[in-house]
Amino acid sequence: MRYSGFRILKEALTGHKGWTPQWRDPEPQSSYDYIIVGGGGHGLATAYYLAKEFNQARIAVLEKGYLGGGNVGRNTTIIRSNYLLDGNQPFYEFSLKLWEGLEQDFNYNAMVSQRGIINLIHTDAARDAATRRGNAMIMNGADAELLNRDQVKAMYPFLNFDNARFPIKGALMQRRGGTVRHDAVAWGYARGADSRGVDLIQNCEVTGMRIENGKILGVETSKGFIGAKKVGVAVAGSSSKVMAHAGMRLPIESHVLQAFVSEGLKPVIDGVMTFGAGHFYVSQSDKGGLVFGGDIDGYNSYAQRGNLPVIEDVIEGGMALMPMIGRARLLRAWGGIMDMSMDGSPIIDKTHIDGLYFNGGWCYGGFKATPASGWCFAHLLAKDEPHATATAYRFDRFLKGLMIDEKGQGAQPNLH
Amino acid sequence: MIINHPILGPRDAQEFVYLGDASLIHRPDGLTASIEAFHDYTYLRANPAGLHRELWYHEQGDRSWLVVTRNTVTHEITSVELARDVARSEGRSK
Numbered sequence: 001m002r003y004s005g006f007r008i009l010k011e012a013l014t015g016h017k018g019w020t021p022q023w024r025d026p027e028p029q030s031s032y033d034y035i036i037v038g039g040g041g042h043g044l045a046t047a048y049y050l051a052k053e054f055n056q057a058r059i060a061v062l063e064k065g066y067l068g069g070g071n072v073g074r075n076t077t078i079i080r081s082n083y084l085l086d087g088n089q090p091f092y093e094f095s096l097k098l099w100e101g102l103e104q105d106f107n108y109n110a111m112v113s114q115r116g117i118i119n120l121i122h123t124d125a126a127r128d129a130a131t132r133r134g135n136a137m138i139m140n141g142a143d144a145e146l147l148n149r150d151q152v153k154a155m156y157p158f159l160n161f162d163n164a165r166f167p168i169k170g171a172l173m174q175r176r177g178g179t180v181r182h183d184a185v186a187w188g189y190a191r192g193a194d195s196r197g198v199d200l201i202q203n204c205e206v207t208g209m210r211i212e213n214g215k216i217l218g219v220e221t222s223k224g225f226i227g228a229k230k231v232g233v234a235v236a237g238s239s240s241k242v243m244a245h246a247g248m249r250l251p252i253e254s255h256v257l258q259a260f261v262s263e264g265l266k267p268v269i270d271g272v273m274t275f276g277a278g279h280f281y282v283s284q285s286d287k288g289g290l291v292f293g294g295d296i297d298g299y300n301s302y303a304q305r306g307n308l309p310v311i312e313d314v315i316e317g318g319m320a321l322m323p324m325i326g327r328a329r330l331l332r333a334w335g336g337i338m339d340m341s342m343d344g345s346p347i348i349d350k351t352h353i354d355g356l357y358f359n360g361g362w363c364y365g366g367f368k369a370t371p372a373s374g375w376c377f378a379h380l381l382a383k384d385e386p387h388a389t390a391t392a393y394r395f396d397r398f399l400k401g402l403m404i405d406e407k408g409q410g411a412q413p414n415l416h
Numbered sequence: 417m418i419i420n421h422p423i424l425g426p427r428d429a430q431e432f433v434y435l436g437d438a439s440l441i442h443r444p445d446g447l448t449a450s451i452e453a454f455h456d457y458t459y460l461r462a463n464p465a466g467l468h469r470e471l472w473y474h475e476q477g478d479r480s481w482l483v484v485t486r487n488t489v490t491h492e493i494t495s496v497e498l499a500r501d502v503a504r505s506e507g508r509s510k
Contacts, residue, residue, distance in 0.1 A: 251459040251461070
């Protein structure tokens with residue numbers, strides 16, 4: 001079924017009796033050409049592009065819970081392409097371009113809203129760094145603008161511009177950045193993949209991998225063995241657990257990142273704002289809640305909940321930036337599990353096992369990467385060679401000294 | 417989280433800096449180990465869901481290194497040892 005304004009009108013006039021489920025709920029077949037492990041944003045996008053752009057068939061997505069129940073349902077919905085390094089920026093710009101055409105492409109309202117993102121600047125050194133980053137973005141085909149204090153003040157007059165520790169001196173802005181309705185991304189990709197014959201199998205946990213003579217034959221699941229010529233794992237947060245079935249140790253630690261939403265308020269923040277020096281970023285949802293977050297808690301965790309000290313730290317950052325939010329009440333706080341990699345950048349690569357492919361290590365930046373991650377992983381699975389924008393995301397970059405370390409923190413995942 | 421320091425008693429985890437997996441105690445010998453061995457030591461982690469032995473540094477306390485055994489699924493801490501004692505018992509720093 002194709003969605004359109006005409007269709008809504010027709011259904012409204014006929015009692016909404018013509019709507020059908022958005023995807024089937026099939027039982028697994030005995031074997032497939034491709035199995036994607038993980039029915040989140042990246043896994044569903046991979047299946048969608050495999051079928052649509054690379055014309056592959058006999059594809060299944062295995063999800064241990066329900067579709068979109070992991071990090072694609074727990075993030076703060078920001079899209080942007082404001083990276084510095086050559087290994088990253090072309091990939092994220094590719095992703096932002098895919099976001100811009102996504103709703104037409106998969107015929108689903110994902111509420112892509114390019115409302116602009118600013119990164120605040122507090123010192124001359126930070127302005128130099130922002131200028132350099134902005135130039136790197138422009139050289140890779142993205143947009144970037146350096147705003148002065150007055151321009152930021154015109155946008156957000158209520159900020160604390162004269163904070164003694166972090167006075168606001170300007171900002172780096174990307175107008176094409178913004179927010180997306182995160183659940184709708186998973187649903188749109190799921191519906192698009194399903195309509196192209198992909199089997200989306202829920203409540204089907206991978207419990208083992210059958211590997212013989214260095215080649216993968218399929219996966220053991222809670223619904224029995226399922227054979228496959230190629231298996232792609234896209235389960236960021238749980239990557240180490242799943243890849244341990246193949247005997248692999250990864251350059252990844254799992255950490256918990258918390259996020260927050262306030263009660264609904266009148267429109268006050270029309271874009272996305274990051275206050276990196278204060279470990280705080282914020283946007284306002286279409287329902288009016290302030291959606292914000294900060295740093296990861298900093299210790300290995302699979303708990304999907306964090307602890308109070310980081311909540312306090314994030315709220316302090318918010319209060320320092322815009323004291324007026326002190327009167328707003330916090331509605332919800334939650335946590336998601338991040339694949340924190342050793343250089344802060346992701347991995348999209350083959351493994352040493354023939355037919356087993358890996359996509360993970362997204363740290364706390366996986367949501368914005370969803371379309372390009374799916375596209376590039378599908379490219380790798382279908383053609384056995386990396387997409388042009390994802391050639392740097394290799395396992396062996398650590399062995400060869402080719403890390404992509406945006407923050408320059410080294411092999412200390414909780415600092416990225 | 418409260419870390420029950422073997423010498424100082426219960427202390428708030430906020431006083432500590434987290435390093436990571438306690439296997440980092442076993443750094444390969446810089447003169448003899450292969451590049452691959454150093455790569456595995458520096459970059460690869462078991463990253464278990466469940467019991468995890470990990471290094472915490474009491475930066476805002478007595479500057480001791482601790483080996484904390486903690487469940488990464490529940491955050492429950494079941495054992496705290498001085499990293500010095502652990503390292504010596506495992507044959508380091510003799």
